[in-house]
Amino acid sequence: MKKTLTATSLMLLFLLSLTSPLLTTLPHDESVNMAGRATACTGSICINEVIPNPNGYDDATYPGGEWLELYNSGTVDVDLTGWKVTNSASQNLNFDSNSIVGYQSGNSSTWTISAGEYVVIARNGNSSFYMTNTGMSMTLVDNNNNNLHQATWGSVTSGKSYQQDPSSATANWVQTNNPTPGQVNTATVSNNLIPGDIIITEVMANSWPSYDNASWPEGEWVEILNTGNGDIDLTGYTIEDAAGNVLTLNTSHLVNASQSMLITPGQHRIVAVNATGGYGVLNNGVETLTLKWPNGSRSQEISWSSTVQGFSLMESTQTSAPWTYSPYPTPEGMNPLPMELMPRQVGDVAMTEILSNATNDGAPFPDGEWIELHNTGSGSIDLMGWSIMDGMGNLTFLDPGTLVFNSTQGSTVIDPDGRRLVQFTSYTELWDNYNHVFLRDMTEQVVDSADYTTDYGEDMALIRGSDPSDSWTPAAWKTPGQPEPGSMPSATTVRFSEILPDAVGSDSQMWPNGEWIELYNYGAVDVDVAGWKLQAASR
Structure with missing residues (x-):
């Protein structure tokens, strides 16, 4: 008897081992990817329109909330009693007195769909059924449990309805x-882009110092350009974000729309939030904007992944990459070159050191922020009328007030191999964590560019790397008005040989306790170190 049980058990285990891999690979209904799973309708009663993401609450009472529309393309009236729709989460919405819009007890015509007629089925507060906003399928089932039609959609826009794609019954439904x-449904909005002469060229999604919802010229804005050869009437054009917020090109948002709704060839115009709400519209983080034709078709789509206060966004030089930071904002004007292509060290005067995070921002040198300039040419240059511009477009003009006094040079002159310091004591201050900085000559041409992307700490000077296009990084120590660390050859034979940076007990104790550094002379001649000093990067 024990042998029989053992044999039977082994046989069952063998069969289970064969079938269990198959069982574990069957997906749960809710995890099935429904993209491209729509079907053609097999009867005369079909789903004609759905709104999975209504404005307001999804379960609101009709005309709010989610709903679907049926259409009878046949010649016979059909009683909808016992019909339902089932979603891909296996939830049912039965067609009854709660869901059939216009239902009247005792009046059979209200639950019958006549030939050529439309009937709306609404969720109407039903808590056991829903339509997702990020992708789902929904099947129409008759009173005999026959599946007649299946609608499928991907991510959907708030307040928009969807219908079967006219070009493919098996594709996701379209707006x-x-x-x-x-x-009868209005014209279908194609999911494909239909490019036109109007394009988005620049976006300010994170304004500074104003609030995002401030009136133009402050606040959030989008710049558009007419790339065509003729005037274009902007009436009916819209810009929509990923959440379904819409900026209509009208007198509320199109700057100077009261003067003209036309955009001429080569003209830039601004679409601004313009204090039309309590908050801004554009996300500071991940966001997508869609420019739409007056008929609702999608003309252009752009996206970005992050923003910095006061910095505008422009198209990246990398194909299909999110938009990147513009060197500086140029609303209603041509965009500058991408940051990596901006001029660097093209003249005799260039930036050589930046202190962006000072101990006392806004204070005069040496406590405040400063930028060091170096003249590598053979002649003296008067810097009067030159300027420094940051990545937000703020200008600091070089004059006797902004140039730190230097007794060996004229008030605004920089001599050959000379260095001058620009201090920031007025409205403009340098951002600590991110900035673009441009040196402009008196003709307003950029002759040098710099950028930094990290706050390295207070009182830490930044210098250019070996690749001029790289972001600036910390210097070994500050050298305002002097050559940068490592830029001058050293004739000394003295070097560090040992360091104790974390002593036992108090770091400031007298030797042999406390912190210490050992020096070693590897040369053949004695070196007098009187007057030498140690200097840390930020002190």
């Missing part, structure tokens, strides 16, 4: 111009 419950 209509406007919801039309109980009526």
Whole structure:
């Protein structure tokens, strides 16, 4: 008897080992990717329109909330009693007195769909059924449990309805111009881009110093350009973000729309939030904007992944990459070159050291922020009328007030191999953690560019790397008005040989306790170190 049980058990285990891999690979309904799973309708009663993401609450009472529309393309009236829709999460919405819009007890015509008629089925507060905003399928089932039609959608926009793609019954459903419950659908909005002469060229999504919802010229804004050869009427064009917020090109948002709704060839115009709400519209983090034709078709789509206060965004030089930071904002004007292509060290005078995070921002040198300039040419240059511009477009003009006094040079002159310091004591201060900095000559041409992307700490000077296009990084120590550390050859034979940076007990104790550094002379001649000093990077 024990042998029989053992044999039977082994046989069962063998069979389970064969079948269990198959069982574990079957997906749960909710995890099935429904993209491209729509079907053609197999009967005369079909789903005609759905709104999975209505404005307001999804379970609101009709006309709010989620709903779907049926259409009878046949010649016979059909009783909808016992019909339902089932979603890909296996939830049912039965067609009954709660869901059939216009249902009247005792009046059978209200639950019958006549030939050529539309009927709206609404969620109407039903908590056991929903339509997702990020992708789902929904199947129409008749009273005999036959699956007649399946609708499938991907990510959907708030307040927009969707219908079957006219070009493919098995593709995800596409957006209509406007919801039309109980009526013929409006023109379908293509999921494909239909490029036009109007394009988005620059975006200010994170304004500074104003709030995002401030009136133009402050606040958030989008710049558009007419790349065509003729005037274009902007009436009906819209810009929509990923959350479904819409900026209509009208007198509320199109700057100077009251003067003209036309955009001429080569003209830039601004679409601004313009204090039309309590908050801004554009996300400071991940965001997508879609420029739409007056008929609702998508003309252009742009996206970005992050922003910095006061910095505008422009198209990246890398194909299909998110938009990147513009060197500086140029609303209603041509964009500058990308930051990596901006001029660097093209003249005799260039930036050589930057202190962006001082102990006392806004104070005069040496406590405040400063930028060091170096003249590598053979002649003296008067810097009067030159300027420094940051990545937000703020200008600091070089004059006797902004140039630190230097007794060996004229008030605004920089001599050959001379160095001058520019101090920031007025409105403009340098951002600590991120900035673009440009040196401009008196003709407003950029002759040098610099950028830094990290706050390395207070009182830490930044210098250019071996590759001029790289972001600036910390110097070994500050050298305002002097050559940068490591830029001058050293004739000494003295070097560090040992360091104790973390002593036992108090670091400031007298030797042999406390911190210490050992020096070693590897040369053949004695060196007098009187007057030498040790200097840390930020002190």
